Amino acid sequence: MIREYHRPQTLDEALTLLTRPNTVPLGGGSLLSAWTTDSISVVDLQSLGLNTIKKQGNNLEIGATTTLQQLLEDDNCPEALKSALKLEAPLNLRNSATVAGTLVACDGRSTFATMMLALDTKIQQTIFDNSKIDSRILNIGDFLPLRQSGLITSIQIPVNIKLAFEYVSRTPADKPIVCAALAQWNSGRTRLALGGYGKSPMLAMDGTEAEGLDASTSDFVLRSAQAAARNAFHEATDEWASAEYRSDVAATLAKRCVESFL
Numbered sequence: 001m002i003r004e005y006h007r008p009q010t011l012d013e014a015l016t017l018l019t020r021p022n023t024v025p026l027g028g029g030s031l032l033s034a035w036t037t038d039s040i041s042v043v044d045l046q047s048l049g050l051n052t053i054k055k056q057g058n059n060l061e062i063g064a065t066t067t068l069q070q071l072l073e074d075d076n077c078p079e080a081l082k083s084a085l086k087l088e089a090p091l092n093l094r095n096s097a098t099v100a101g102t103l104v105a106c107d108g109r110s111t112f113a114t115m116m117l118a119l120d121t122k123i124q125q126t127i128f129d130n131s132k133i134d135s136r137i138l139n140i141g142d143f144l145p146l147r148q149s150g151l152i153t154s155i156q157i158p159v160n161i162k163l164a165f166e167y168v169s170r171t172p173a174d175k176p177i178v179c180a181a182l183a184q185w186n187s188g189r190t191r192l193a194l195g196g197y198g199k200s201p202m203l204a205m206d207g208t209e210a211e212g213l214d215a216s217t218s219d220f221v222l223r224s225a226q227a228a229a230r231n232a233f234h235e236a237t238d239e240w241a242s243a244e245y246r247s248d249v250a251a252t253l254a255k256r257c258v259e260s261f262l
């Protein structure tokens with residue numbers, strides 16, 4: 001239950017409020033407004049101007065309160081990311097859920113978080129520990145397992161790289177049982193993230209290839225991605241699917257992602 005609501009006009013004001021006990025940031029509020037027995041105070045971030053998307057060189061800096069729909073409609077949003085965003089939540093929810101709130105609250109079935117993991121997203125966070133306020137940048141791979149507390153002000157993803165997304169779910173609009181996101185930089189660095197299981201998406205592969213996906217290396221990347229995908233899900237059994245099924249499907253989806261780059 002929300003017992004106190006604050007809507008600060010400046011970041012400093014927000015940070016000061018967030019040093020109070022049982023006080024948390026409110027993004028789109030889609031999760032925080034759900035009924036619970038916990039008594040919390042919320043600091044609504046909507047007046048802080050953190051909902052901008054800026055292209056800076058080869059990166060896209062996405063403000064923390066940017067909604068999923070706003071990102072989906074941005075000219076710089078890659079097509080593969082648009083597909084993942086559409087699966088993350090239906091339109092009404094995408095119009096309120098923010099990128100930061102979604103990363104903080106996500107589980108392993110989050111297509112958005114899986115894509116962010118493949119992209120090696122950087123998370124800009126301000127920490128309010130006792131009376132000390134500090135900033136840091138976290139790699140998403142470090143953030144997701146621990147969800148360190150602190151105010152996320154923006155996230156940064158690379159653009160101008162190859163990106164693919166594939167999934168299998170019960171129905172086309174359902175959250176995936178297995179999904180794969182593959183990112184490849186011009187340097188040939190290739191990251192494969194898998195979602196559809198557990199508490200967080202998992203990184204299956206982060207490999208460096210000097211030549212990228214040309215004819216001589218594509219077969220190696222294909223085999224590496226398939227093997228990595230199969231291994232990553234070797235214990236991924238839950239009520240939705242067995243580990244054996246997930247491993248097979250993950251390998252197939254990884255293959256499709258690699259082949260989409262050729």
Ligand SMILES: Cc1cc2nc3c(=O)[nH]c(=O)nc-3n(C[C@H](O)[C@H](O)[C@H](O)COP(=O)(O)OP(=O)(O)OC[C@H]3O[C@@H](n4cnc5c(N)ncnc54)[C@H](O)[C@@H]3O)c2cc1C
Nearest residue numbers: 024025027028029030031032097098100101102104105152
């Ligand atoms: C109908 C419905 C269906 C849903 N289905 C799913 C689902 O399938 N899977 C799922 O995972 N969730 C689901 N949710 C929960 C929720 O909608 C999503 O997790 C959503 O993306 C959260 O985003 P938000 O901006 O609304 O977060 P909020 O509700 O505002 O906050 C969520 C969490 O993130 C923290 N937070 C928000 N902004 C920041 C910030 N800038 N810095 C640090 N912390 C921050 C909050 O303190 C809170 O702990 C559903 C909700 C609804 C209403």
